[in-house]
Amino acid sequence: MNSQKSINKNSSVLTEKHILVMEDFEQLLDSGIANQTMSDIASRLKVSLRTLYEIAASKEDLIVSTMDRILTNIAIQAVSSIKDISSPLARLKKFTEIGNEAVGPRTQKFEADLWKIKGAKEMIDYHQDAYINHIKKFLDEAVQKNEIEPIDTQAVALILGGIAREYSDPNNIDKLEHSPESSSNMLTDLIIKGLAKENNNE
DSSP states (O other): OOSSOOSOTTGGGOOHHHHHHHHHHHHHGGGOOTTOOHHHHHHHHTSOHHHHHHHOSSHHHHHHHHHHHHHHHHHHHHHHHTTTOOOHHHHHHHHHHHHGGGGSHHHHHHHHHHTTSTTHHHHHHHHHHHHHHHHHHHHHHHHHTTSBOOOOHHHHHHHHHHHHHHHHSHHHHTTOSSOHHHHHHHHHHHHHHHHBOGGGOO
């Protein structure tokens, strides 16, 4: 999850109109597009086929680009939400709570298609790597401020940064008692509380 930029190669040339179309397309996914062509989608969105191709070269690319934009916006929200929090551990908790929205209801509609689309894994890897880097930074700062004991922060960041993706795997969703987002928040909270020194535990 990248807090500063999107992996979408067309993101720098997207106009306000393009963004509105992508927002409408996200809503369209709720009703399903499995057997629809780009022409069908353009018709349902009430835009020209040319406009749709300005955003993405195919239906699959459009799905990936829309998901990329959602993840980028979640990252921006996560970073913005912690700017006034002084405690690194508290920043980590808030940051991961919002980060876990990446597997919430807004993105679940993409899951079945995403795992089959070429380029989707690269896009998700890109955001996850940035997400993990942020988590490691907060953990390093928590060690420096004596909020947690010295640990292998990279190892812990990899776990915290990978929970949501693991739980959102179609092979795992049905095994969970709760949603991927709720399950991710539960385990993340347990880990963070376990790391905190006794005087920092709420």
